[in-house]
Amino acid sequence: MGIRIVLFVFIFSTAIKSTFSQSVNTQEDTLRFVSEEVKIQAIRENIRPVQKLKEVHGTFIISGRKNEVIEMHTIAGNITEKTGRQIFAKIPGVFVYDMDGSGNQMNISTRGLDPHRTWEYNIRQNNVITNTDLYAYPASHYNAPMESYSRIELIRGTAGLQYGSQFGGMINYVTKTAPLDREFSMENISSVGSNGLFSNYTAAGGTIGKFSYYTYYFNRQSEGYRANGRSRANNQFVSLGYRFSEKFNLKTEFARSIYIYQIPGPLTDSMFAENPRQSTRSRNHYSPEIYVPSITAEWTPDNKTMVTLTNSAIIGQRSIVQFVGFANRPDIINPATNQYANRQVDIDRYKSYYTELRVRRNYHLGSLQNVVSAGFTYTNNNTHRRQQGKGTTGSDYDLSVEGPFGRDLNFKTRNIAAFVENMIRITPSWSVTPGFRVENGVSTMTGTTRNINYPLFTEINHQFPLFGVNSEWKINENNRIYGGFSQAFRPVIFQDIIPPDSLNITDPNLKNATGYNAEIGVSGSLSNRLYYDITAFTLRYDNRIGTQLVTEGTRSYLYKTNTGATQTNGLEIYAEYVLHRNEDTKVAIHTSTSYFSGRYLKGNLVINGENRSIEGNRPESLPEIITRNGMSIRYKAFTTSLLYSYVSETFADPANTVVPSPTGAVGLVPGYGLLDLNFIITVSKNIVIRTGANNLLDKQYFTKRPTIYPGGGIWPSDGRTLNLMVALSI
Numbered sequence: 040m041g042i043r044i045v046l047f048v049f050i051f052s053t054a055i056k057s058t059f060s061q062s063v064n065t066q067e068d069t070l071r072f073v074s075e076e077v078k079i080q081a082i083r084e085n086i087r088p089v090q091k092l093k094e095v096h097g098t099f100i101i102s103g104r105k106n107e108v109i110e111m112h113t114i115a116g117n118i119t120e121k122t123g124r125q126i127f128a129k130i131p132g133v134f135v136y137d138m139d140g141s142g143n144q145m146n147i148s149t150r151g152l153d154p155h156r157t158w159e160y161n162i163r164q165n166n167v168i169t170n171t172d173l174y175a176y177p178a179s180h181y182n183a184p185m186e187s188y189s190r191i192e193l194i195r196g197t198a199g200l201q202y203g204s205q206f207g208g209m210i211n212y213v214t215k216t217a218p219l220d221r222e223f224s225m226e227n228i229s230s231v232g233s234n235g236l237f238s239n240y241t242a243a244g245g246t247i248g249k250f251s252y253y254t255y256y257f258n259r260q261s262e263g264y265r266a267n268g269r270s271r272a273n274n275q276f277v278s279l280g281y282r283f284s285e286k287f288n289l290k291t292e293f294a295r296s297i298y299i300y301q302i303p304g305p306l307t308d309s310m311f312a313e314n315p316r317q318s319t320r321s322r323n324h325y326s327p328e329i330y331v332p333s334i335t336a337e338w339t340p341d342n343k344t345m346v347t348l349t350n351s352a353i354i355g356q357r358s359i360v361q362f363v364g365f366a367n368r369p370d371i372i373n374p375a376t377n378q379y380a381n382r383q384v385d386i387d388r389y390k391s392y393y394t395e396l397r398v399r400r401n402y403h404l405g406s407l408q409n410v411v412s413a414g415f416t417y418t419n420n421n422t423h424r425r426q427q428g429k430g431t432t433g434s435d436y437d438l439s440v441e442g443p444f445g446r447d448l449n450f451k452t453r454n455i456a457a458f459v460e461n462m463i464r465i466t467p468s469w470s471v472t473p474g475f476r477v478e479n480g481v482s483t484m485t486g487t488t489r490n491i492n493y494p495l496f497t498e499i500n501h502q503f504p505l506f507g508v509n510s511e512w513k514i515n516e517n518n519r520i521y522g523g524f525s526q527a528f529r530p531v532i533f534q535d536i537i538p539p540d541s542l543n544i545t546d547p548n549l550k551n552a553t554g555y556n557a558e559i560g561v562s563g564s565l566s567n568r569l570y571y572d573i574t575a576f577t578l579r580y581d582n583r584i585g586t587q588l589v590t591e592g593t594r595s596y597l598y599k600t601n602t603g604a605t606q607t608n609g610l611e612i613y614a615e616y617v618l619h620r621n622e623d624t625k626v627a628i629h630t631s632t633s634y635f636s637g638r639y640l641k642g643n644l645v646i647n648g649e650n651r652s653i654e655g656n657r658p659e660s661l662p663e664i665i666t667r668n669g670m671s672i673r674y675k676a677f678t679t680s681l682l683y684s685y686v687s688e689t690f691a692d693p694a695n696t697v698v699p700s701p702t703g704a705v706g707l708v709p710g711y712g713l714l715d716l717n718f719i720i721t722v723s724k725n726i727v728i729r730t731g732a733n734n735l736l737d738k739q740y741f742t743k744r745p746t747i748y749p750g751g752g753i754w755p756s757d758g759r760t761l762n763l764m765v766a767l768s769i
Contacts, residue, residue: 085678085719086627086671087113088570088615089129091562092192094470094511097166098347098397100412100462103472103509103521104198105560105574105611109191115671115680115717117733117762118185119230119238119259121145124684125715125733126185128667130193131572131611132633134660134686137742137756138749139325140270140300141236142259144182149195150556150578151607151637151661152207155747156180159529160207161199165214165278165292167333167351172391173203174482174501175422175450176534180327180357180389182296184257184274186228186240189215196556196578197523200458200474200507201412204528206554206580214276217244217251225769232762235262251280264757265303266318272298290335297328299436305366305745305752307703315739315755319366322382324436325749329355329389343401353391358438359748360384360430363540365595365702366752383540384428384440391420407464418454418480426539427490446488450533454480454501468513474525476505484533493547495537501530503553518563526555535584535599539747543586546600554579560611568620572613580605585659585693586746587644588705595702597746602693603642605658609635625673632666644694656695660743662687662710678719685712691744704744704751711740729764733757 090110094102107130111118116125120142123135127147136146136154148154156178162169169181192211194202202209218224228240237260244253257274275295282288304320333351340346362370363383372379397414427445431437460474482499507525514520529552538545560574585602588595615629642653669682687710690696699706717731737759744753 084673085113085115085721086625086673088564088629089572089613092194094462095399095410098345098399098412098414099201100399100410100460100472101194101198102462102470103511103523105195105521105558105572106198107193107572109193111185111188111190115678115719115729115731116682116715117232117717117731117760119762119764120232120236120261120760121185122715122733123147124667124713125682125717126191128669128682128684129613129615129629129631131613131631132609132635132665134662134665135742136660138745138754140263140268141234141261141757141760142238142272143270143298143300144180148660149207150576150609151605151635151658152578154660154743155745157207157210159205161202161205161209163209163211164294164331165333166211167292167331167335167349168393168395169331169353171329171353171357171389172420172422172450172452173418174420174452174454174480174499174530175532176387177532180355181294181329181331181353182272182274182298182327183212183214183276183294184238184240184259184272186257187214187242187255187274187276188212195558195576196527197507197509197525197558199525199527199556200460200476200505203456204476204478204503204505206527206529206556206578214278215242215244215253216278217246217253217280219246219251221245222247226767228764228766230762230764233760234264235260236760236762237261249282251282253278263301263303264760265316265755267301267303267321268318269301270298272296286340287336287338290337292331292333292335294331295329297326299324299326302361302749304370305703305750305754307366307701307752308699308706310366310703311739311741311753311755315741315758320362320370322370322379322434323359323361323749325359325361326436327355327357329353345399347395347397349393349395351393351395353389355389357387357389358385360436360438363542363750365542365704365750367702378432379434381432381441382430383426384430384438384444385424385426385539386428386438387425388423389420391418391422393418404464407467409464410462411459412461413457413459415455415457418452418456420450420452422450422533424448424450424533424537426537445490446486446537448484448486448488448533448537450482450484452480452482454478469511471508471510472523473508474506478503478505478528482533484536488537490541491538495547496531496549499531499533503528514563517565518561520559520561522559524555524557526553528553529584531584538599541596542751543597543599543747546598549584549599550582550601552580552582552584552601554581568617570615572611574611576609576611578607580607580658583642583658587646587692587694588696588700588702588751589645590700595700595704597704597751599746600644602639602644603653604640605637606640607635607637607658607661609633609637623675626670628668628670630666630668632668633664635661635663635665637661639693642693646694651694653693653695656693657690659691659693660689660708662689676721678721680717680719682715682717683712684715686710686742689743691746702751703753704746706744708741708744711738713738713740725768727766729766731762733760733762735759
């Protein structure tokens with residue numbers, strides 16, 4: 040009888056896992072009719088393998104794609120500061136770029152793509168696009184707290200036809216939602232840690248008849264690991280839903296994020312060796328403020344059809360005030376004026392509007408059920424970019440400008456994209472899904488510029504078809520073989536064309552980048568102990584857009600151009616094995632390992648006045664090995680997790696420069712290994728404590744030498760830090 044009760048509790052809690060939850064799954068309150076002992080058994084499962092999406096997920100066809108779902112309540116790690124290697128610890132191949140100060144932006148990539156603001160991915164929150172402007176500056180400046188999410192869905196590049204043309208694929212951050220069985224519920228998550236870290240997340244939600252609501256407020260502050268690395272973040276979110284009937288419901292959401300980051304500046308290699316916590320800038324500041332309103336209607340007229348219509352917008356700005364210069368150019372007071380130099384002010388304003396209609400229809404051919412999914416997206420974007428304003432000689436976050444901006448430009452885009460995919464079952468266990476996407480639109484640039492002595496694009500057309508096909512064979516109920524091929528397209532964007540500052544110059548003959556993803560893999564579980572997902576892939580990237588350091592006499596600058604064609608072949612391995620499991624104890628080990636073999640197939644650069652081939656060189660920021668290996672142990676209410684992460688060396692430029700430049704902008708990025716130790720204590724169904732030590736051995740390292748924001752040079756990552764999080768719910 041006791042076993043049946045435990046089994047029932049597990050099944051029931053799984054069925055409602057999408058309702059309002061936090062680290063301890065507050066939906067367990069619905070299980071009041073069982074004993075306290077059984078409730079604790081149900082809420083202590085913090086060690087779980089990576090989950091998968093169903094073959095049809097809402098209006099999306101997932102069958103045949105590599106996909107992963109991270110359930111946030113299982114993360115034993117520092118989510119307040121968005122420690123990427125811990126959040127994506129079980130997702131092979133994720134390259135984490137530490138750039139924006141702890142807890143601010145998430146910058147990741149897979150399969151050798153550019154990790155800058157994850158802009159090679161279609162980024163969504165609750166299936167609402169959050170990329171700022173897909174055709175002018177596709178970075179995701181929207182920055183929500185990880186405490187607000189229930190799960191993260193990641194689908195690799197072969198799903199691109201359904202989401203967009205991006206090489207990376209799609210990442211969907213799914214927020215927590217209102218409990219269905221309660222009119223009011225509340226949670227509070229507070230964190231403290233090293234370097235003055237303090238954050239507070241307070242949320243409330245409930246369901247009253249056909250109406251549901253969920254809202255949160257978040258605030259975080261930190262002095263930063265480095266000098267002059269202070270940051271302040273603030274977020275609000277409201278979700279309101281109304282179920283008119285079993286067939287139709289409407290949801291509207293409003294999200295806001297803002298943070299202000301004091302940019303400590305890049306370092307040269309000698310500075311990093313001397314003291315990685317030092318700063319070369321005290322007057323540089325960066326702040327994006329983004330609003331994401333949306334309204335989504337979902338209609339299921341019958342059990343074979345689903346229709347969703349989403350209207351959304353991204354409205355806000357991104358502002359920078361900074362002293363521009365490489366790490367070896369000091370920002371000091373001029374003895375003649377007794378003042379600092381004037382800073383440069385850059386301000387972007389975004390007005391991006393999206394309409395997305397999607398339809399999924401199930402139909403039968405004989406006795407086999409097939410699925411067709413189709414839709415279109417209409418984009419109307421306007422990015423107003425003002426750069427090279429003459430700022431103040433002060434040190435605070437002041438966007439005042441003397442006179443006009445050096446560049447005052449408007450990037451406007453209108454684009455329509457349509458897609459269709461059809462999952463055709465050949466047999467009950469084998470399906471094939473061909474697909475097609477077409478984009479048709481134009482981006483135009485108007486305005487004034489100065490200090491650019493070469494012709495600029497004023498119009499960019501995006502008219503291209505994309506094809507793909509995926510297939511899946513279910514070996515049995517728990518195991519499958521999958522694979523697919525999908526074309527990808529990365530148009531020249533205005534971010535490429537207009538260099539951000541005097542340190543950058545753009546090739547006036549930039550070409551659009553094209554290519555494809557192809558993969559084959561096997562995933563599943565054996566004996567309810569071994570969970571695995573092994574994938575071999577190839578990613579072709581033609582006309583790759585990259586940057587090289589050019590030195591002419593005493594002047595150095597970064598030159599953006601089409602560096603050539605690259606191909607990355609790789610193997611992604613995820614395996615998790617349960618060593619021991621009983622009612623009180625669970626011990627599991629896992630590895631998340633990837634091997635990348637990437638090369639330039641062709642390409643030329645002008646180096647020291649000579650035209651040199653870079654054929655055979657490694658693409659930038661592509662490590663050969665990324666591996667994260669861990670052990671987790673749960674005993675009753677206590678869970679501990681030990682994680683070792685290793686990333687091998689990378690190059691900062693397509694020329695594969697080994698010896699660092701005096702500026703620190705190019706050179707080898709050494710490999711590094713990190714050890715993290717974290718604990719979860721489930722005090723009760725209403726109280727959970729998380730604590731840990733990041734970078735336990737205090738390794739001094741850096742992940743990349745950026746060529747654009749926040750400036751060429753070394754940007755050290757955090758050394759050893761401690762954190763404590765307390766989650767309360769009612």
